Amino acid sequence: MEENWANLKSICPWAKRTHGVLGSDAAHKKCAMDSETDRFISVDGDNIVNPRFFDTVIDFSEADVNLEKSVISWSGVNSINGLVYGNGGIKCWPVQYVLDMKTHEIAEDDGAKVDFCWDLNYIQFNEAFSQVMNNATPYQAYRAGFREGVKMSLDRGYKVDPDNFEKSLHDKNFQRLCIWSTIGADVENGMWAIYGTRLGCYLTNLDPNFDFVNVADFKWHTEYWTNEIMPQFVGDTDYCVKSKYKWDMNKLIAETVRLGDELRKKLNIPIADLNADSSRFFKKVYYNPPRSMLVTERDSQGRIIYKSIK
Helix, strand or coil: CHHHHHHHHHHCCCCCCCCCCCCHHHHHHHHHHHCCCCEEEECCCCEEECHHHHHCCEEEEECCCCHHHEEEEEEEEECCCCCEECCCCCEEEEHHHHHHCCCHHHCCCHHHCCCCCCCCEEEEEEEEEEEECCCCCHHHHHHHHHHHHHHCCCECCECCCHHHHHHHCCHHHHHHHHHHCCCCCCCCCHHHHHHHHHHHHHHHHHCCCCCHHHHHCHHHHHHHHHHHHHHHHEEEEEECCCCCCEECHHHHHHHHHHHHHHHHHHHCCCCCCCCHHHHHHHHHHCCCCCCCCEEEEECCCCCEEEEECC
């Protein structure tokens, strides 16, 4: 994280840092309060930003959007599985809207307790301007996977019928869930992300005692990791220099495979147990289809013009 912050400051010296604030809603409100303009741009701590982003000028005059109540979201390229979508990417927020919103830890609606995007108007762009580096430690990779395993299993923040799982989810979310649950064996701590995704999906859909709202509570994540996950895989085949954690990769793979079997049988999710070569191949040929209803053009001065697709 410190390396990413230093990198951001080197290309954007006026960047401000919000650190140590508990709760996603509270953290974004702190950003809004620190902002000196009507909108602010947020960069998550696990991002490495492409310097080209700061040369971008956008013009919405020909786009049919209400910017006062919209969050502008650029895609991020995930370092574990190669997915390109809004998760972890750069975002531009309207200050007053953030100050007024109630999400995550203060959400009044159950559907807004685990994420922003169900409660806010998102304008998702196709361009990716950052690398989301969420595999620095086993815990970080596991937590990233766990969070997506939960969130991608929900329909706008609500649980679905396990007997009609795939049809109950948005097709893109189901596809991303499958990829998070399958791809990543080729990168450091990638197996932890795959395991975390499968575990999050399993607990959300097949364990009646699990409260999926926990996914938004980072204190809960840390305690669950420390008390339940770490002891389960203690060993000496692998070692993380940053976190000083030693684990047994064979135990991790075995439990990941077991969870995969459960998800295939009980939720009919077509996930696979791929090796490093297969993961690399997938990322080589993976194509992220355009998602935004806005197309871009460049004017004579190089500015990007956003237009609504008619």
